Amino acid sequence: MKTTELKITGAEAVIQSLKAEGVKTIFGYPGGAIMPIYDALFHHLEEVNHILTRHEQGAIHAAQGYARTSGKTGVVFATSGPGATNLITGLADALIDSTPLVCITGQVASHLLGTDAFQETDVMGISMPVTKWNCQVTKAADIAPTLAKAFYIASSGRPGPVLVDITKDAQFEKLDFSYEKCTSVRSYQPKPKLNVDQVQAATKFLNEAKKPLMIVGQGIMLSNAEEELLAFAEKTGIPVASTLLGLGAFPSHHPLFVGMVGMHGNYAPNVKTNECDVLLAVGMRFDDRVTGDVSRYATQAKVVHVDIDTAEINKIIKADAPVVADAKEALTVLADLVEKQTHQNWLDEFHQAKQKELQVLSENREKEFSDELRMDLVIDLLSQKTKGNAIVVTDVGQHQMMAAQFYQYNQTKSNVTSGGLGTMGFALPAAIGAKMANPEKQVVAIIGDGGFQMTLQELGTMMQNNIGVKIIILNNGYLGMVRQWQQMFFEKRYSFTDIQSPDFTALAASYNIKGQKVERQEDLNNALDQLLNTENAYLLEVKVAREDNVFPMVPTGASVAEIRLQ
């Protein structure tokens, strides 16, 4: 594809490049060094939508929510200096959670670079460790090829955030514009060729397995391999567990689905990681929150690791049969080669353990909190009411783990949370982005009272653009996860985890957002109905038991087999 226009400004070239890439929505915040680009944008508002957030961090998290629920690359505008530095948390979050973003930052004029000019900062240096690639452009002629490369790199292979820093003089400079999409970069091989020997080795392990277990990660969604996964699982009869970010890749109601692995994952998939004979990991990276003590992780199992990123193979867990490939391609080929099998008895063990786990957890909570409202009750009911079909965006902490455990995700790309980085304040802006990408879908942000207060200014973004995100604040008056650890590992010294909040519904009202607060179990049902049935935005604050804890739990340093139910 090639488009040509004569003598336009660099700033206009930025907008034309974005249009050529099919960008419909930009999240951003203007400022001095990016003003020419905003001026150029002003002439294209019919084709390109721009959402003004209240902080650049909000803009980048919104772009992340947009990207993760649409599969498209999120686009962010920010100015130089503080505008750019405010993106850093989001860049780090997007890098560790493999989210495709193109962030365009304005920069001081090129003759001022390195002189400590007003709002100048070394954005290249600062963003280098937290981007998949970054590049500074000082000539208008370089804008189009650089942006083409940026979109290609961000979205191909293992996706990630890319930052393009454009000096103000390059934005003003005139050029003859032509745009050609980038389809290859000499030094970059995004899609490794499937190696036949590797596939055969993996097939052999899988065919011989008596007690196989599969763990799927976000790689399934990033490669759009949901159908291939389903076909592969149904043919092999292998129980499917998921990482936190993998939730939604495989329907929760499917008989082969056995729950989440990891620190606050389900009992059976954790314990059985250390009992299975073959562990098939697809599109996941053995995060330490998944593995617990690495030296006691699945040592009995033959590990088959499918990942598109060569650097992930043997990084944490040694693979007996590595398959460096795109998940979709690998699962398609493997599904052809493996024998049809069932593992009914093995699978039954997972389901029996799950029943027991739920029973123990619920009995313990009822004993301790009797008629109080609890996080699990809210999320369980929300899951029932939405039939697991809503896009659920969570923040970080106890409510996040509760949502992962109790929301029965049945749709792919419907689970948005900050997994690798654990960024509090992520959910509200990410939900805004998710809703922009999916205006017809129910988007529910579940957030703790702590995390909500980190980015609550984005209520303003919702108000101004009439974005119908449904917000549920699970308020326990604590930074709950840290408090839980203080209770368990620091002898209940609740050092700075008791946190006060404003009147959230009054706050929402001041942004013209309806809401209510519930404190009693009997009011929950109607409140959730009201939240879900309101067409526009809604904020529901639920006062939940103050000292509830998230279980199951694999304590730090423990093996996954040592998972605790209380």
Add this chain to the structure above:
Amino acid sequence: MGTMNKTFTVSIFTENTIGMLNRITIIFTRRHLNIDSITASETEVKNVHRYTIVLRTNREQINKVVGQIDKLIDVLKAFVHEDNEVVHQEIALYKIKTTELKSNNVEQVVRENSAKVLTVDPDFIVIEKTGHKAETQVLFEKLKPFGILEFARSGRVAVTKPMKELSTYLKELEIN
């Protein structure tokens, strides 16, 4: 598994882009690894640059580091070698007072160590020695009694013993 510390030579071939050195070194920094020496220059292929980095660590760690370096967008290819797999060399310059030339010992030391005198100034002479680090260090110790005014040693440059040429790798990359 590969937990013993050894000296490794990492050879990295990259595009000629601004900030490449920074991109590479932050990967070592992240893992709290200290680089012993680093050199960079253009290779036999125009616009392809070669970084040679020497450090002590273990095999497991260096494999992971090189994997992460290889993943950088502008890196064409990264290799890791042990000392016996590379032919390597360093250069050292020693500045001593010209008056020390009067002593026959300086001439003897230069001869015995296959060093050479680069320049003679009324005030100082500069001796050059190329070799492995241990060899340039031996000369340093021998010249020390004469008073070394200034000393500088380069990082390691190295070529690998396996015969596969860089251009072959580049061709493979272009094909993919």
